[in-house]
Amino acid sequence: MDSIVQILKQNNLSVTDGRRKILSLFLNSNGALAHADIEKNTHSHFDRVTVYRTLQSFVDKGIIHTIPTSDNSIKYALCKDECGEGHHHDHHVHLVCTRCGNTFCLDNVVTPTVKLPREYTIQQVEVVVKGICKSCNNP
Amino acid sequence: MDSIVQILKQNNLSVTDGRRKILSLFLNSNGALAHADIEKNTHSHFDRVTVYRTLQSFVDKGIIHTIPTSDNSIKYALCKDECGEGHHHDHHVHLVCTRCGNTFCLDNVVTPTVKLPREYTIQQVEVVVKGICKSCNNP
DNA sequence: ATAAAAAAAGAAACATTGTTGCAAATATTT
DNA sequence: AAATATTTGCAACAATGTTTCTTTTTTTAT
Numbered sequence: 001m002d003s004i005v006q007i008l009k010q011n012n013l014s015v016t017d018g019r020r021k022i023l024s025l026f027l028n029s030n031g032a033l034a035h036a037d038i039e040k041n042t043h044s045h046f047d048r049v050t051v052y053r054t055l056q057s058f059v060d061k062g063i064i065h066t067i068p069t070s071d072n073s074i075k076y077a078l079c080k081d082e083c084g085e086g087h088h089h090d091h092h093v094h095l096v097c098t099r100c101g102n103t104f105c106l107d108n109v110v111t112p113t114v115k116l117p118r119e120y121t122i123q124q125v126e127v128v129v130k131g132i133c134k135s136c137n138n139p
Numbered sequence: 140m141d142s143i144v145q146i147l148k149q150n151n152l153s154v155t156d157g158r159r160k161i162l163s164l165f166l167n168s169n170g171a172l173a174h175a176d177i178e179k180n181t182h183s184h185f186d187r188v189t190v191y192r193t194l195q196s197f198v199d200k201g202i203i204h205t206i207p208t209s210d211n212s213i214k215y216a217l218c219k220d221e222c223g224e225g226h227h228h229d230h231h232v233h234l235v236c237t238r239c240g241n242t243f244c245l246d247n248v249v250t251p252t253v254k255l256p257r258e259y260t261i262q263q264v265e266v267v268v269k270g271i272c273k274s275c276n277n278p
Numbered sequence: 279a280t281a282a283a284a285a286a287a288g289a290a291a292c293a294t295t296g297t298t299g300c301a302a303a304t305a306t307t308t
Numbered sequence: 309a310a311a312t313a314t315t316t317g318c319a320a321c322a323a324t325g326t327t328t329c330t331t332t333t334t335t336t337a338t
Contacts, residue, residue: 186287189288
């Protein structure tokens with residue numbers, strides 16, 4: 001049984017064409033994907049609603065996580081190991097390349113600790129770096 | 140001449156009702172505002188397009204800056220001093236309160252330094268903390 | 279203060295993005 | 309293989325954002 005099916009089953013998701021295809025897109029992409037990227041890559045073979053629901057269920061199950069942006073387009077990327085239903089643990093930095101426009105998870109760069117005044121409570125820290133990615137820097 | 144007009148003039152923006160009103164909303168708000176908040180606060184007294192254009196011109200001039208979010212709704216907040224046309228310098232942490240939903244600039248908390256592998260170039264670091272704000276913590 | 283020039287606002291039309299309810303199709307369980 | 313549960317696609321809708329063009333307002337120059 002291939003790994004895509006395995007991931008879906010492990011997360012109690014029934015195995016459908018749409019989920020298989022969308023999950024494989026994430027597995028074969030080294031960057032983050034937006035809803036529009038998925039529509040493009042599947043040539044609108046699936047209904048837009050299906051894509052939304054698939055992404056939502058993947059987020060719920062801890063298969064992918066969202067990346068905040070400043071341009072009204074949520075990006076999604078694969079979670080690594082320890083994420084699961086109801087708990088995400090993606091403590092890495094995200095890079096938005098200002099040259100190619102792609103967004104990457106820098107899995108080896110952990111989010112720095114942030115210290116806030118006592119009156120605040122920290123639940124999660126998101127770090128998004130704008131800069132130039134590896135391949136744009138070394139063409 | 141009141142400070143709102145002063146700010147607009149300093150930035151070579153002609154002084155119009157819309158800009159005055161929207162800028163005053165920012166000056167009188169302690170949190171960040173989304174487009175929808177502005178529409179609500181102005182009771183749709185201005186055309187939606189005007190609001191979009193006003194926000195855009197304020198960002199361009201360095202009067203306000205955008206705050207990335209994970210839910211497809213850009214938030215805007217006043218820049219402090221040194222921002223100007225073409226260069227923003229908002230090196231502070233943003234807090235999204237998971238209780239009241241508001242977003243705040245923590246002007247006294249500077250963004251931590253992030254170190255990336257040599258292959259990358261850093262241009263800007265955005266830090267968004269999800270947590271609980273001052274007033275929700277001490278009601 | 280007024281006329282000319284420049285800038286911005288408003289309106290309409292359109293494009294994109296996201297949501298909800300429901301019937302048909304597909305996957306899973308027995 | 310049939311029964312059940314889940315997912316899909318469709319339709320309709322709502323919200324968000326953009327573009328073009330005309331009218332109005334603001335600014336500049338007289």
